[in-house]
Amino acid sequence: MTIPTLSLKGISAAQTPARVDMEIYFEALGNRYHRDQNPTGTFPMNVAENHLCWDILREKIQQITRENDIPEWVASYGDPSGIPDFREATAIFLSKFLIKKPIDPNTLACSVGATSVIEMTAFLLANPDSTAVIPAPSYPVYTGDIGVFPGVKRYDLQTHLELEELKNGIPISIAQLEKSKEEIESSGSNFSMLILTSPDNPTGGIYSEKQLRTITDWCISHQIHLVVNEIYGLVRINHQHPDLIQDYPQPIEFISFGSIMQEYESPYLHLWHSFSKDFGISGFRIGTLHSYNEDLIKAYKNVGLGHSISNYTQWTLTEVLKDMDFLDSYFSAFQEALTESYLIVRSTLKELNIPFNPSYGSLFIWMDLSEFLKEKSAKSEEELWLNIYQKSGILLTPTAGFGHQKHGLYRIVITSFDHEDLQLAMKRLKDYVNAKRSSR
Template sequence: MNSAFLSKKGTAAAQKPARVDMDLYFEAMKNRFHAQENPEGAFPMNVAENHLCWEMLKNRIQKVTREKNIPNWVASYGDPSGIPKFKEATANFLSKFLIKEKVNPESLAFSVGATSVIEMTAFLLGDPGDTAVIPAPSYPVYTGDIGVFPSIQRYDLQTHQKMEELNNGIPIHTDQLEQAKRDIEAAGSRFRMLILTSPDNPTGAIYSEQQLRQLADWCISHQIHLVVNEIYGLTPINHRHPEIKDDYPNPIQFVSFGKIMAEYHSPFLHFWYSFSKDFGISGFRVGLLHSLNEDLIKAYRNIGLSHSISNYTQWVLAEVLNDLEFLEQYFSSFQKALTESYLIVSRTLKDLSIPFNPSYGSLFTWMDLSEFLNEKSDLGEEELWLDIYQQTKILLTPTHGFGHQQKGLFRMVITSFDHSDLEIAMGRIKEYVLKKRNG
């Protein structure tokens, strides 16, 4: 590549994909499994998409576009951070279904997807060279979201070494944050943000209300911004289901960070959400920041034009969000379907005695396949990951990029195929494991 063609950042972008599994993902998508048309096809189960109740939501959206006249304001410019009607509809939705506290529409700012919201927030809260601490393992693309344009560094906080340490939730403590702060400052940087995801990607774990309060208190006292990403906030696994309830001996109750924000009313506490996962509409590109920091919301509005969502999308979604009866039906159906997907996967893993983390929510199962590693290294993990894909046509996401030190852990997206197809995928996993064990 001729570096004269591009800037330094442009050259780096051309040479490095956003994530390690993207090339294989595009290959797998071209050969995607179909029970009748392509029964030997691939199962791309590495990208976090939810297709479980799309038909139900699609029918409701089509009802809007058939029966409603497009309002004239859709064709005009509007508030870059979100049209007032959409802010109001979303605030009511969050208040009723997720945060369970009244949300002021003026505390919301929207962008084209979660990636844009993360990027914008990091840009506005941190200076180039600052550091964001993220408990590991965590979403690989946080690195690019906070790094490419905001130039914020990522610090992967090792809260645990082995998967079983997650049995009672994510073991994060303020003494770990104190050590991280010392490490970051010794390296000449500033600990500017702590980013949590609850339910977590990839583990499916959640933070207890007590943990969130302790972390909020610590961050406020050190003037560090705490952001909680609840993009999977309405994807709960029914951990009281008779088949899996014993996997949760000390169950944790999910409490939205928005509730704590409403109580603390601190400029250092923030909340991220997107419609891509709970609603299964990642292609609509709608994400939001909720913050009681008025300066942050004002700054977001002032520079957000290049990240703003189309008015047409905002109009359609506002109509759907205002139909509370439909939302009740949708989330009831989706959460039942999600739990069934989880049961299909967990049954097979238990039958095979493959360790996995009992999930409270999200679209994933986080499993330990380290027994099949030829060596406990990045190379050994990549070899196993490729072997699984080559032998089964199932594409998982390896630990590499999640920032965790343990090798041989893999993330499986459990919502990208319907239940009958998922059964077939797990059958392939079972065949692979038994073949490996039998030599």
């Protein structure tokens, strides 16, 4: 008999990958397409990374490191929730570009990436075995982020079935929230958190100001923590582009939840942000919590040492955030590049008559490939996902974990490759779809 060398949690961790597609993702990365060195390579388009304007930001960072001496304090310990200069620079940045209202740096706590912020927030706000409600479909790794260490359960709230139901925004209602609360409490758990993502992952939808205010009032009245994840808050497509405007007959204006929070200053309202997606620096590992709950910020400081960001990283990004002229030009270039990527993928899906949800933002398009399923089942979804990869080299995000009731919906990341390479990836997708239809 083999004696286990790990704890029960350790055994579970060893047997449970963070994502079901990680092994095949690393395989695809090892054979990634390159127009000269590997023209028959693969297109991993399943992980939410933004590679569009890294060259612009890299040049700025290189300039900073060439022209400035590293401060003495960088080599020392600092505030676990972020050094004061970094939190101040982040507060000014969020005030100008996202929230559009001044915010106090003391309402911010920072740690190593969005994953850390989500985990820490759930750990500090919700008791183990309580439940977080998340409208489906949604980010699969929320399950691990709120569950592995905080021990919080995930409840996938089914707000719709078909893509067509998203045309006027994400159709969440108070009646749905009331029903989920009754089901959770009847199961012996407690509805402790509601997590919204705006712009949404994977649908690209956004919540209107009216929706946010209605949900805010409901959550406060029931003492439920409302957290809005705006990690894609600055990853917004120009839906006023002349080639896109017809897709949005009743356009929704993006309003940061931070502006609503400032009016209420409620201990039940919180916002998440990260520099990973808008700046395309996932590897820098910088996430931010914004909250007027003073006890939450204090608790974050007290237990956040193991989640603190490297001082060198904080210093470097602080210098970037000080240059408002650079930030203006960067985000102008980024939105233009993002919109072009979206146009490339959108035009392909339109040509192929593949249903998709018109996106307001994020790094994705959420599309319906259910016509190619052998049957409406999770097994058939996985078979199709693998077949697309094997035949075309395109690795989509698998459907497992999104928590949605309809089979055959897949996410494609539109920012993994430059525009020339993305065009080739779309040609491969066309060839695959046409061959699949011909074979039937």
